[in-house]
Amino acid sequence: QVHLVESGGGLVQPGGSLRLSCTGSGIDFSIYNIMWYRQAPGKQREWVAVDTGGYSPDYNESVKGRFTVSRDNAKNTVYLQMNSLEPDDTAVYYCNLPLSPTDYWGRGTQVTVSS
Numbered sequence: 001q002v003h004l005v006e007s008g009g010g011l012v013q014p015g016g017s018l019r020l021s022c023t024g025s026g027i028d029f030s031i032y033n034i035m036w037y038r039q040a041p042g043k044q045r046e047w048v049a050v051d052t053g054g055y056s057p058d059y060n061e062s063v064k065g066r067f068t069v070s071r072d073n074a075k076n077t078v079y080l081q082m083n084s085l086e087p088d089d090t091a092v093y094y095c096n097l098p099l100s101p102t103d104y105w106g107r108g109t110q111v112t113v114s115s
Helices: none
Strands: 003-007 010-012 018-025 034-039 046-051 067-072 077-082 091-098 103-105 109-113
Touching: 003 091, 003 103, 018 034, 018 091, 018 109, 034 067, 034 077, 046 067, 046 077, 077 091
Parallel strands: 010 109
Antiparallel strands: 003 018, 018 077, 034 046, 034 091, 067 077, 091 103, 091 109
């Protein structure tokens, strides 16, 4: 059974940094693209970034230059390094493994950017 678990969220001041982790079990991450999404209060879930496992990652324009994805295949973990955080980055962050027919999601980790 596939499970995804996010961690690393928290409260950070504007301009600060956090590193989120997404650890998978029941599946080998190394051969799949892993997505990051976020959902702010009262807003729709939006795509943030994709880690393609060694190929070119891609990012939402709103986070380009500030967020970086990476992975450690030995740990079956994908990371989202978030720098220069802004209040608009406040959201629950989710990782996603888009497979067919099942789309796997973690439960999310809360990121709050506030002074």
